[in-house]
Amino acid sequence: MTRYSFKLLFTVFALFWTAAASAATVQKSLCIWDLMGANGETYNLMKDYRVAARAWGVDFTLRSYSEEKIAAEDFRVGQCDAVVMTGLRTKPFNGFTGSLESIGTIPSYEHLRYVIATLSSPKAAKLMLNGDYEIAGVMPFGGIYFYVNDRDINEVGKLAGKKVAFFDYDKSQAKLLQQVGAQAVPSDVTNFAPKFNNGSVDIIFAPAAAYRPLELYRGLGRKGGIPDFLLAQSSLQIVIRANEFPAGFGQNSRTYINSQYDRILTVIKKYEKDIDPRYWFHIPDVDRARYTAMMRESRINLAKEGLYDKRLMALLKRVRCQLDPTNGECSDSQE
Structure with missing residues (x-):
């Protein structure tokens, strides 16, 4: 084989590989609510998420929003394929994870770590689905x-x-x-x-x-x-339309987001230290x-x-009692 023939073969193979990879990746839009818009920490996290998502068959175009209501509405009417918003805003799409902000249920970040890990497990996958919608990740947003x-x-x-x-x-x-x-x-x-x-x-x-x-x-x-x-505890959640994404995308996404817990918590604690101690x-x-x-x-x-x-209330109680079995609520069945 001549050098020219080898180069030609290599070029053809490279073009074929690129086309095949492109065909296996679907284009989707991800609308991200962040108080700081495209300059915020959540948006930066989603840049890395976008890179990871390519391995799961999705190439996201990121769109930043400083007004959460508009991001939620754009997702609802189909202008966004996926959206990042607070747990309170997810309630119409999933009442289970939309109850995470319930009062007094998650008393520390260690409790929250257990909760998010549990929700990110394949065993909880069915609870992440509600009709056409799927929760593709839960992130801490701070106490x-x-x-x-x-x-x-x-x-x-x-x-x-x-x-x-x-x-x-x-x-x-x-x-x-x-x-x-x-x-x-x-x-x-x-x-x-x-x-x-x-x-x-x-x-x-x-x-x-x-x-x-x-x-x-x-x-x-x-x-x-x-x-x-x-x-x-407040949360940010990724919501997608499950049937419009490759099989297994939701679980891959939840696993990845869960792996970022410590990174996100570091940012949250930095925000908490920014508050003037005198307050x-x-x-x-x-x-x-x-x-x-x-x-x-x-x-x-x-x-x-x-x-x-x-x-969810029952699940959160189990987590509380797992971390503190002496808690008085653990001996009754009201939750």
Whole structure:
């Protein structure tokens, strides 16, 4: 074989291989909500996700969104093949994982590690499916805390009459605020922070990731603070239309996202350290026990009303009892 013939054969083989690989890869769009748009940590994570997804037969085009509502709507109407958004926004697509932000159910990042690993397991694959939709990954987004414009609001009884911003697409939040006598002010991701910063509301709840991008220190001012009592865990979730992706894509995606837990947690802890330490104030242990009991009673009622998925509540209780078997709730069957 001449040198020219060898080069020709090699070129033909390379072109054939490239064409075959291209034919085996489908083009899809991934719409990503990130507070910082294309400059944010979530968007950067999804750049690496895009590289990994090629091995599973998908080549994503990434689209950034700074308004979550628009990202969710574009996915709903088919302008996005996949979307990254908060767990609260996923409820219409999967009520099981959409209940992860339930109050008081995941008390630490170690608990959350177990939860996400469990949800990412092939054994949980059926629970990730709901009609045409599939949850292709669950990521931590940080612990949710109250932000108050006055440190004197330091116990539940003082919430009565206070204006609290809540996300109007999550009925469970409105119910919880009603129970404590607070004035629930309908809001969404685009306007809850400005309402707090300009004094229209007294209280918001948010993860640390929102503190600097949304300038929440303006609303905290000199008198405000953040009680060091964890309310819930926030999450980001990838939602796809299962039948439009290659077989096994969802499981491959969940496995990959789970492998990134420590990387994501490092970013979350960095955000938490960015909060000025003077804003944190301590809730006494005696009050913590009382608030934990109140949250449990509330979520049991919300699950009975169908606002939380009972299957997930049972799973989260198993995780809590696995990590702390002495917990009093482990001896009853209410969840």
